[in-house]
Amino acid sequence: MRTYLRTIVEDNTTRIGKIFDYSIQFLILLSLVTFSLETLPGISKSTFDLLRGVETFCVIVFSVEYILRIYVAEKPFKYIFSFYGLIDLIAILPFYLPGSVGLSYLRMFRVFRVFRALKLIRYNRALNRFHIAARIVREEIVLFFIVTSILMFLTAAGIYFFENEAQPDQFASIFHSLWWAVVTLTTVGYGDVYPITMGGKMFTFFVLVIGVGIVTVPAGLVATALSKAREIQRVELKAAGIEIDEEY
Amino acid sequence: MRTYLRTIVEDNTTRIGKIFDYSIQFLILLSLVTFSLETLPGISKSTFDLLRGVETFCVIVFSVEYILRIYVAEKPFKYIFSFYGLIDLIAILPFYLPGSVGLSYLRMFRVFRVFRALKLIRYNRALNRFHIAARIVREEIVLFFIVTSILMFLTAAGIYFFENEAQPDQFASIFHSLWWAVVTLTTVGYGDVYPITMGGKMFTFFVLVIGVGIVTVPAGLVATALSKAREIQRVELKAAGIEIDEEY
Amino acid sequence: MRTYLRTIVEDNTTRIGKIFDYSIQFLILLSLVTFSLETLPGISKSTFDLLRGVETFCVIVFSVEYILRIYVAEKPFKYIFSFYGLIDLIAILPFYLPGSVGLSYLRMFRVFRVFRALKLIRYNRALNRFHIAARIVREEIVLFFIVTSILMFLTAAGIYFFENEAQPDQFASIFHSLWWAVVTLTTVGYGDVYPITMGGKMFTFFVLVIGVGIVTVPAGLVATALSKAREIQRVELKAAGIEIDEEY
Amino acid sequence: MRTYLRTIVEDNTTRIGKIFDYSIQFLILLSLVTFSLETLPGISKSTFDLLRGVETFCVIVFSVEYILRIYVAEKPFKYIFSFYGLIDLIAILPFYLPGSVGLSYLRMFRVFRVFRALKLIRYNRALNRFHIAARIVREEIVLFFIVTSILMFLTAAGIYFFENEAQPDQFASIFHSLWWAVVTLTTVGYGDVYPITMGGKMFTFFVLVIGVGIVTVPAGLVATALSKAREIQRVELKAAGIEIDEEY
Numbered sequence: 002m003r004t005y006l007r008t009i010v011e012d013n014t015t016r017i018g019k020i021f022d023y024s025i026q027f028l029i030l031l032s033l034v035t036f037s038l039e040t041l042p043g044i045s046k047s048t049f050d051l052l053r054g055v056e057t058f059c060v061i062v063f064s065v066e067y068i069l070r071i072y073v074a075e076k077p078f079k080y081i082f083s084f085y086g087l088i089d090l091i092a093i094l095p096f097y098l099p100g101s102v103g104l105s106y107l108r109m110f111r112v113f114r115v116f117r118a119l120k121l122i123r124y125n126r127a128l129n130r131f132h133i134a135a136r137i138v139r140e141e142i143v144l145f146f147i148v149t150s151i152l153m154f155l156t157a158a159g160i161y162f163f164e165n166e167a168q169p170d171q172f173a174s175i176f177h178s179l180w181w182a183v184v185t186l187t188t189v190g191y192g193d194v195y196p197i198t199m200g201g202k203m204f205t206f207f208v209l210v211i212g213v214g215i216v217t218v219p220a221g222l223v224a225t226a227l228s229k230a231r232e233i234q235r236v237e238l239k240a241a242g243i244e245i246d247e248e249y
Numbered sequence: 250m251r252t253y254l255r256t257i258v259e260d261n262t263t264r265i266g267k268i269f270d271y272s273i274q275f276l277i278l279l280s281l282v283t284f285s286l287e288t289l290p291g292i293s294k295s296t297f298d299l300l301r302g303v304e305t306f307c308v309i310v311f312s313v314e315y316i317l318r319i320y321v322a323e324k325p326f327k328y329i330f331s332f333y334g335l336i337d338l339i340a341i342l343p344f345y346l347p348g349s350v351g352l353s354y355l356r357m358f359r360v361f362r363v364f365r366a367l368k369l370i371r372y373n374r375a376l377n378r379f380h381i382a383a384r385i386v387r388e389e390i391v392l393f394f395i396v397t398s399i400l401m402f403l404t405a406a407g408i409y410f411f412e413n414e415a416q417p418d419q420f421a422s423i424f425h426s427l428w429w430a431v432v433t434l435t436t437v438g439y440g441d442v443y444p445i446t447m448g449g450k451m452f453t454f455f456v457l458v459i460g461v462g463i464v465t466v467p468a469g470l471v472a473t474a475l476s477k478a479r480e481i482q483r484v485e486l487k488a489a490g491i492e493i494d495e496e497y
Numbered sequence: 498m499r500t501y502l503r504t505i506v507e508d509n510t511t512r513i514g515k516i517f518d519y520s521i522q523f524l525i526l527l528s529l530v531t532f533s534l535e536t537l538p539g540i541s542k543s544t545f546d547l548l549r550g551v552e553t554f555c556v557i558v559f560s561v562e563y564i565l566r567i568y569v570a571e572k573p574f575k576y577i578f579s580f581y582g583l584i585d586l587i588a589i590l591p592f593y594l595p596g597s598v599g600l601s602y603l604r605m606f607r608v609f610r611v612f613r614a615l616k617l618i619r620y621n622r623a624l625n626r627f628h629i630a631a632r633i634v635r636e637e638i639v640l641f642f643i644v645t646s647i648l649m650f651l652t653a654a655g656i657y658f659f660e661n662e663a664q665p666d667q668f669a670s671i672f673h674s675l676w677w678a679v680v681t682l683t684t685v686g687y688g689d690v691y692p693i694t695m696g697g698k699m700f701t702f703f704v705l706v707i708g709v710g711i712v713t714v715p716a717g718l719v720a721t722a723l724s725k726a727r728e729i730q731r732v733e734l735k736a737a738g739i740e741i742d743e744e745y
Numbered sequence: 746m747r748t749y750l751r752t753i754v755e756d757n758t759t760r761i762g763k764i765f766d767y768s769i770q771f772l773i774l775l776s777l778v779t780f781s782l783e784t785l786p787g788i789s790k791s792t793f794d795l796l797r798g799v800e801t802f803c804v805i806v807f808s809v810e811y812i813l814r815i816y817v818a819e820k821p822f823k824y825i826f827s828f829y830g831l832i833d834l835i836a837i838l839p840f841y842l843p844g845s846v847g848l849s850y851l852r853m854f855r856v857f858r859v860f861r862a863l864k865l866i867r868y869n870r871a872l873n874r875f876h877i878a879a880r881i882v883r884e885e886i887v888l889f890f891i892v893t894s895i896l897m898f899l900t901a902a903g904i905y906f907f908e909n910e911a912q913p914d915q916f917a918s919i920f921h922s923l924w925w926a927v928v929t930l931t932t933v934g935y936g937d938v939y940p941i942t943m944g945g946k947m948f949t950f951f952v953l954v955i956g957v958g959i960v961t962v963p964a965g966l967v968a969t970a971l972s973k974a975r976e977i978q979r980v981e982l983k984a985a986g987i988e989i990d991e992e993y
Contacts (some may be wrong), residue, residue, distance in 0.1 A: 033402065037423040040409060109406040112399050119392070127388035140871035141971060144863070149458070151856050154777065158853040161784060175781040180450050187457045189438035190933035192688050202924050209931045210893070214964045220462045221717070221968025224469025227389060228477065229972060281650065285671040288657060357654040360647050367640070375636035397706070428698050435705045437686035440936050468710045469965070472717025475637060476725065529898065533919040536905060605902040608895050615888070623884035645954070676946050683953045685934035716958045720965025723885060724973065 007073040010066070013120055025066060026118050029111055032059035036108055060096040067093060088113045126234065133230035138222045145219045149186075152215060156182040156208050163201035168194075186212050255321040258314070261368055270369055273314060277362050280307035284356055308344040315341060336361045374482065381478035386470045393467045397434075400463060404430040404456050411449035416442075434460050503569040506562070509616050518617055521562060525610050528555035532604055556592040563589060584609045622730065629726035634718045641715045645682075648711060652678040652704050659697035664690075682708050751817040754810070757864050766865055769810060773858050776803040780852055804840040811837060832857045870978065877974035882966045889963045893930075896959060900926040900952050907945035912938075930956050 012018040035055045038044070044052075067089050074080040081090070092111040095104050119128060157178040164172040171194040172178050181194045185205065196202050260266040283303045286292070292300075315337050322328040329338070340359040343352050367376060405426035412420040419442040420426050429442045433453065444450050508514040531551045534540070540548075563585050570576040577586075588607040591600050615624060653674035660668040667690040668674050677690045681701065692698050756762040779799045782788070788796075811833050818824040825834075836855040839848050863872060901922035908916040915938040916922050925938045929949065940946050 037402075037406075040413075040422040041424065042417070042421050106406070106410050109403060112402050115395070115399065119395070122391075124388055124392060127392055130389070131392070137975075140868055141874070143866075144868060144871055144875070147859070147863075151859065154781075154856050155853060158781075158850070162850050165784075169786070173786050174784040176785065180454070183454050183457050184438070185933055187461045188436045188684065188932045188934075189433055189457065189461075190436075190440075190686065190928070190935045191438045191443040192440035192934075192936035193443050195935040195937050206924070206927050209927050209933065213931045213933075213960075214967070216461075217465065217961065217964040218967050218971075220465040221469050221720070221965050222971060223462070223466050224473055224717070225968055225972040227466075227470060228473040231385075285650075285654075288661075288670040289672065290665070290669050354654070354658050357651060360650050363643070363647065367643070370639070372636055372640060375640055378637070379640070428702070431702050431705050432686070435709045436684045436932065437681055437705065437709075438684075438688075438934065439686045439691040440688035441691050464709075465713065468713040469717050469968070471710070471714050472721055472965070475714075475718060476721040479633075533898075533902075536909075536918040537920065538913070538917050602902070602906050605899060608898050611891070611895065615891075618887070620884055620888060623888055626885070627888070676950070679950050679953050680934070683957045684932045685929055685953065685957075686932075686936075687934045687939040688936035689939050712957075713961065716961040717965050719958070719962050720969055723962075723966060724969040727881075 003073055006069060010069050010073050019121070022117070022121055025062075026115065026121070028059050028062055029114050032056060032063075032108075033112055035059070036111075056096075060093050063089070063093045085114075085117065130227060130230040130234055133233050134223060134226035137229060138219075138226040141222050142219055145215070145222075149216060152212055153179060153182045153186065156186065156212065159204050159208070160196060160201060163198055163204050164196050167198045167201070185209070186216050188213060251321055254317060258317050258321050267369070270365070273310070274363065274366050274369070276307050276310055277359055280304060280311075280356075281360060283307070284359075304344075308341050311337070311341045333362075333365065378475060378478040378482055381481050382471060382474035385477060386467075386474040389470050390467055393463070393470070397464060400460055401427060401430045401434065404434065404460065407452050407456070408444060408449055411446055411452050412444050415446045415449070433457070434464050436461060499569055502565060506565050506569050515617070518613070521558070522611065522614050522617070524555050524558055525607060528552060528559075528604075529608060531555070532607075552592075556589050559585070559589045581610075581613065626723060626726040626730055629729050630719060630722035633725060634715075634722040637718050638715055641711070641718075645712060648708055649675060649678045649682065652682065652708065655700050655704070656692060656697055659694055659700050660692050663694045663697070681705070682712050684709060684712075747817055750813060754813050754817050763865070766861070769806070770859065770862050770865070772803050772806055773855055776800060776807075776852075777856060779803070780855075801840075804837050807833070807837045829858075829861065874971060874974040874978055877977055878967060878970035881973060882963075882970040885966050886963055889959070889966070893960060896956055897923060897926045897930065900930065900956065903948050903952070904940060904945055907942055907948050908940050911942045911945070929953070930960050932957060932960075 008015055009017050009021050013022045032055070035052050039049070039052050039056075070080060070086075070089065071077045080086045088110060091107050092114060095107045098104060119125075154175075157175050160181060161172050161175050161178040164178075172181065184191055184194070185208070196205050256263055257265050257269050261270045280303070283300050287297070287300050287304075318328060318334075318337065319325045328334045336358060339355050340362060343355045346352060367373075402423075405423050408429060409420055409423050409426040412426075420429065432439055432442070433456070444453050504511055505513050505517045509518045528551070531548050535545065535548050535552075566576060566582075566585065567573045576582045584606060587603050588610060591603045594600060615621075650671075653671050656677060657668050657671050657674040660674075668677065680687055680690070681704070692701050752759055753761050753765050757766045776799070779796050783793070783796050783800075814824060814830075814833065815821045824830045832854060835851050836858060839851045842848060863869075898919075901919050904925060905916050905919050905922040908922075916925065928935055928938070929952070940949050
């Protein structure tokens, strides 16, 4: 019995395992849509009740799934404290606890459960490439994170020096200026705060010319690392004697 | 007769075939300009009539071309249901149907017909590289699409949590917040909606630092894949004994 | 005499040639600063006269230099109709012609003369890499230019369909919508025009998710091509028996 | 004695050296937080006194550290005039000088001291890769800097020509227009200044299509250079017989 259930819950190569997985994935998406629809202002009482009904149904299925997964797991505690185990728990817990609004928001982390769908579309190799790429660029990303942090701090402190007097509300402190710094260096530029003094504009000029390039380098690093990861994986697969598509 | 027409319509290596292709390309651009000019407010009746005249002329030529292409095609149905066959039909259909405004807009898809011009400038190899690159990064793009979707949803749900109370109109629901999320994560930042609470700004700070990088990775992936595709193509062409420019 | 002058004007390896080149470069920058300062509102009569004096001095030197370059050139007409010959002429011409305001603006193209400075810092190899890279990505850039053009047109036509009724002033025609399309797809997002209807926002959502990636690919292509160009150049230099810095 | 102190101050492989380094790093971060908190408007007298106390404590420790570093250095003057020596001095100097506000801001450069933390997390190899990458792309970055400068100037001069008459305040001179140029070409787009004339918008259209790509290339260059630097380093380490992680 337990072995049979394991085939359904954990194995997605069998027909019934696939149906189970696709159904769960569908319910995850359905419950996310429900979660989003509930926030719409001015929805009628009947619609709200319908959404709650769908929500309740989803949570019951997820709860059964959660218990099943613990039941069929070879090492139940390993599953419970794994990433997916915790996500699965967070996905259902808010429903059972006397819910404050904040707690109820935890439901949104259900979205992480869709990652399991990757098993269905057999993207193990692509995921593996992401792990290889992450290992390759780990150090560079940390370095850029430190450089970006320093750049943000200096930018915020600098603009505070130039603009605080002219715009005491927008650039009230270095913490307020950090908001401007992140919106500027990521090139979002909402336009809610911007320098108006000559000094502030010249400072921003130099910050933009130098800083914008620095902030966008990590994305390029990840892209080249993924390209490199493909080659590494190819060599590893060949070494392991696994057949690979030549056009790959 | 049919063979001769085929030379004109489908072959662009002959002189007459080239003239035919260039004329059609010119008419496509002309009809797109006409389509755009018609939307200008306050154009006079006489200008409008002139534009309609040009439009009618273009559509008649396109119709004749469409019938010709069906006539000369070895497998007419294959052409009719091909990408270009459908585009060719959509390009003329709105003219013949009693046109609602929405239907008439389909004319804008004529723009896809300009892709045929690539045959004229002999970009077969470059197009082929795009196909190779697409095959290389297919899985990574799908993965990034899933990650980006999850990121967008979490960003929208998060900002809704922080800003809904302070700005009930701009962040009325998760769907409204999604608008803010896409405008922010793609760094467009119109400035029509932005967080004003301390919590919302701090949340945006972290979303920007992490999220902006993720959203821009796919462009880098495509760039490196196209570079890789060039090498693959070079090897394939050499293997096929096709002469390639050494400086290439 | 002519040979000696040629050493000064065209050769920058000799001491006097270097002094000549650095002096001209300095005057180019000076005349650009003068050109910019003249546009400042509310500058006094005396300052303006000073700026004009500097300007006159620069133009006289540039004129003498232009005549010298024609005099020393082995093929004077080749120089006159070369890129630099035309730029050199445009740099001085507005001064001698009875100047309309528009004509006087041509002075700003003097800025192109600073490219000559690259000879001074010996960046021939780096420039050569740019030529190799340009040849590598030429086809891809043209393809992306066509795709971007089509994307811009479809985006403009689409948003016009959704927003024209709601915002007849901002989205008055497809040409007006093109302004929005370019500001959005390049992620500038001034915030002077943005969709306000539900349909327009959903349309923008999909355009941003797909389009932003496409528009930023060419920059990545150029970056990878320059990296490739370095390798090609290395091989070429080695083949030519030219010594290269091993750490290079 | 001096040798023992050197072990503490300069060596971070010993237990006591590590404790010393981590303590200093913690104090640097603490003093930066203090510096930022002091700028908050409306903090109470008692909080301000507390922050000043923390500040005074940090500066005393930094001063002792500075004297120690001079004392233990084999070549004291070399340390004093090194990058870190100057930063260490700037970090404490404003405290001892009768401080004008401007001088007191120098404290923010303390942030550069956190770079020393990289020794702690043993990122020597990653830092070395950055040096290699910098040497690789030095020439290209200089070229792009020149091209970007020229592009900015031409963009500013061009928009001034088109918009000065319509918006004499926003585009008052070429220097004012430079602000718009940098905000536009880096795609920040605050929305405080943007073209409103037909000519200015068409000019911006072409500037954006061509210019945005150019400005983002350097980031891609750095990314590919870092990838190349990894390979170069790998070869160098192998040649030096240093064992490297195969998965590296």
